[in-house]
Amino acid sequence: MGAHGGRVSLLWRCVVRRSVLVTGATSGVGLGVALRLAGAGFDVFATARDEPKAEKLRAVAAECAVGLRTVLLDVADADSCRRACAEVAEATDGGPWALVNNAGVPLVGAVEDLEDAAVRQLLEVNVVGAARMARLVLPGMRERGEGRIVNVSSLAGRITAPGMGWYCAGKAALGALNDALRMEAGPGGVRVAVVEAGAYASAIQGRAADGLAALTGRQTLFGDMYRVAEAALRESGTRLPSAEPVVSAVCRALVARRPRHRYVVGRQAKAGLLADALVPVRVKDHFKRVAMGAPAHPLVEYAARRWCTPW
């Protein structure tokens, strides 16, 4: 199964060609999930935003000796979502058995510095697009009396950091929508689960750093924060864990007979949630500010930037 393969459990082998629609499958977790599921015998519809990316995705799948189908999808575009879901419905006789809402974009910058257009684009992709995709596949799932929706969220949906306000708000919104969907669709046989990951290495850090570089050139009160954050993001690929545990968590949410409601992935995420519950707000705020670039005693700077950065 190649680099993105991994073990295929006996249970997976028993799953008979269930179809799964994975959004944002050109890199990172989406790519890993698409390849892992395809290798395990699922009928995978992996989405890419344009044909060259779809072609590359098919080539990677071929290299890993797995078969999957690609679908063009921009989750921020309602027509594209409708077209993609209609295509999958036609190929699967009514729609996918499961949807993995994985597509996501980063947005780093202080609330004061981010323009409406950038914020709207983030919310369109990370929140509205995910809800729209769920809305489009749910009728087919209800008709069959079963289905799964897995939403790929983040620790950022539970813990907010300065310079990350809008990204965190988007993931918090996705978490809330996930919980509502779980209660609304559950009686129809549709299981809904959220995967909340700590930071892992993917293309998203580079995309976030590029966004920050654009902000650094402007007049801002947060220039120091952006410089520290951009440097940390650029070198984070060598420090962060791989996406593999997140891929495994998404797959577990799909294959488990009784999936959990929430999969918190990674030691950083678990420790972060515990610390968030125990540490007083004033102390947390100070450490998070220092982690994101505010000056402090060198020891505090070391500790904050080692353990409190969101990546």
Ligand SMILES: NC(=O)c1ccc[n+]([C@@H]2O[C@H](COP(=O)([O-])OP(=O)(O)OC[C@H]3O[C@@H](n4cnc5c(N)ncnc54)[C@H](OP(=O)(O)O)[C@@H]3O)[C@@H](O)[C@H]2O)c1
């Ligand atoms: N990396 C982390 O530390 C981390 C931690 C927690 C949660 N997450 C979440 O995990 C998910 C996957 O991220 P990743 O880390 O694997 O990042 P990634 O490698 O950048 O993958 C993001 C995927 O989303 C796609 N995408 C972006 N905008 C889209 C749109 N408008 N329509 C459809 N697809 C779109 C990208 O396609 P293109 O190639 O066309 O851009 C790419 O395939 C995201 O929801 C992210 O927020 C990431």
